[in-house]
Amino acid sequence: MTDALRLVDITEDHLDAVLRVRARSFGPLPASSREQWTKDAVEFLTDGRYVGVADGDEVVAAARIWDFQQWWGGRQVPMAGIAGVVVSPEYRGRGVGSMLMRGVMQRSIERGCPLTALYPATTVIYRKLGYEFGGGRYRFSFQAADLRSLGGRGVSIRRAGPADAGRFLELVAEAHEGARASGVLGWPEAKVAEWLADDEDIFAYLADDGFVVYNWDGNNLRVDELIAHSEETARALWATVGSGSSTARTVHAYVSPNDPVHLLAQLEADKEMQVQHWMLRLLDAPAAVAARGFAPGVAVEAELQLDDAEVPGHAGRWQLSVADGAGKLTPSSGTGDVLRLGARGLAGLYAGTPLASLRASGLATGGSVRDDGALDTAFGGPAAYMLDFF
Numbered sequence: 001m002t003d004a005l006r007l008v009d010i011t012e013d014h015l016d017a018v019l020r021v022r023a024r025s026f027g028p029l030p031a032s033s034r035e036q037w038t039k040d041a042v043e044f045l046t047d048g049r050y051v052g053v054a055d056g057d058e059v060v061a062a063a064r065i066w067d068f069q070q071w072w073g074g075r076q077v078p079m080a081g082i083a084g085v086v087v088s089p090e091y092r093g094r095g096v097g098s099m100l101m102r103g104v105m106q107r108s109i110e111r112g113c114p115l116t117a118l119y120p121a122t123t124v125i126y127r128k129l130g131y132e133f134g135g136g137r138y139r140f141s142f143q144a145a146d147l148r149s150l151g152g153r154g155v156s157i158r159r160a161g162p163a164d165a166g167r168f169l170e171l172v173a174e175a176h177e178g179a180r181a182s183g184v185l186g187w188p189e190a191k192v193a194e195w196l197a198d199d200e201d202i203f204a205y206l207a208d209d210g211f212v213v214y215n216w217d218g219n220n221l222r223v224d225e226l227i228a229h230s231e232e233t234a235r236a237l238w239a240t241v242g243s244g245s246s247t248a249r250t251v252h253a254y255v256s257p258n259d260p261v262h263l264l265a266q267l268e269a270d271k272e273m274q275v276q277h278w279m280l281r282l283l284d285a286p287a288a289v290a291a292r293g294f295a296p297g298v299a300v301e302a303e304l305q306l307d308d309a310e311v312p313g314h315a316g317r318w319q320l321s322v323a324d325g326a327g328k329l330t331p332s333s334g335t336g337d338v339l340r341l342g343a344r345g346l347a348g349l350y351a352g353t354p355l356a357s358l359r360a361s362g363l364a365t366g367g368s369v370r371d372d373g374a375l376d377t378a379f380g381g382p383a384a385y386m387l388d389f390f
């Protein structure tokens with residue numbers, strides 16, 4: 001049966017079959033969501049970002065590729081976000097998912113993405129293909145009444161609309177560059193404008209130097225993003241959300257573990273912290289290294305050997321040079337024992353996982369542990385996080 005399997009680009013004619021596989025993978029799609037699902041699907045497929053596996057004419061597996069930017073060390077790097085990976089039950093466990101993911105990785109390389117990331121429902125298949133944990137999506141919970149009392153009354157705040165999308169993105173860029181943020185996604189202005197147009201489901205407020213986007217979450221409130229460039233604005237925006245304390249007891253918030261709100265709120269966040277881990281893979285190590293930011297004030301020269309049978313294009317021996325907050329990989333003809341990484345080890349290092357952890361899990365070997373500290377510092381920084389699930 002599997003001899004006839006081939007990679008295909010999903011077309012509109014395939015969408016019924018994809019929905020059938022999807023229902024068997026994630027549960028049936030509610031009728032009310034079908035129109036939006038189809039609209040999104042068409043967007044992906046017209047742009048070559050919907051890859052499938054077909055057996056003869058029948059589609060038996062599919063996955064979508066998001067065209068994201070992802071902040072690393074305060075700079076944006078193109079990243080292929082993989083979502084909706086589904087294999088029809090009768091085809092599972094015989095390599096169809098892996099075949100699909102190889103097609104997805106190849107397409108991502110063709111599209112010029114040096115990185116790919118995903119939220120794994122199971123890590124096994126993705127680890128085999130070179131993905132490793134890159135960071136988390138953290139949800140902290142605060143008492144609305146506590147946030148309400150944070151003050152900032154002198155700061156003027158107004159309701160935001162689609163025309164503010166550009167300003168939102170400027171504030172985001174300033175914040176992530178300044179914090180040397182890693183992991184968090186960058187969105188196109190048109191998408192942000194689309195969200196801001198939906199002022200029934202999204203409550204967005206803008207100050208001179210910050211904004212908040214929040215929403216109901218059952219009987220509670222949920223902050224999807226809050227950026228503030230001053231203490232007073234942070235207080236004002238959190239207090240605006242907390243002003244709902246008469247009807248909402250808790251404010252859930254997607255924020256970085258390093259977010260200043262942890263230092264501003266009087267009461268410790270409820271012990272309901274949730275984290276969803278996402279995985280990262282490098283598809284083009286020299287491009288990924290050249291595009292990201294590195295810790296300022298750190299100069300490193302190190303050789304490394306990259307083993308990557310799935311993406312042979314970037315495998316081999318490299319000289320890593322980091323200086324003035326930037327890095328580059330150049331081919332090396334050196335011999336001898338150097339730091340040796342597979343795709344998973346490289347993803348871990350890139351995401352700031354300490355080399356001691358990578359060595360202790362067998363993901364890094366060779367070279368001298370005495371050199372690890374400098375590499376950890378170069379790739380390190382605030383913990384990598386995402387705000388969005390995809």
Ligand SMILES: CC(C)(COP(=O)(O)OP(=O)(O)OC[C@H]1O[C@@H](n2cnc3c(N)ncnc32)[C@H](O)[C@@H]1OP(=O)(O)O)[C@@H](O)C(=O)NCCC(=O)NCCS
Nearest residue numbers: 025085086087092093094095096097098120121122124125
């Ligand atoms: C997860 C899924 C995509 C895997 O597809 P598949 O065709 O079975 O994958 P493969 O046969 O290529 O498996 C590759 C490896 O992953 C392992 N694997 C696959 N599914 C697994 C699972 N649910 N739990 C643990 N390991 C799993 C396989 O055993 C295999 O490892 P092995 O070679 O050591 O045996 C498929 O089961 C599916 O569609 N599940 C429902 C939807 C879902 O969870 N999608 C993933 C969203 S991130």
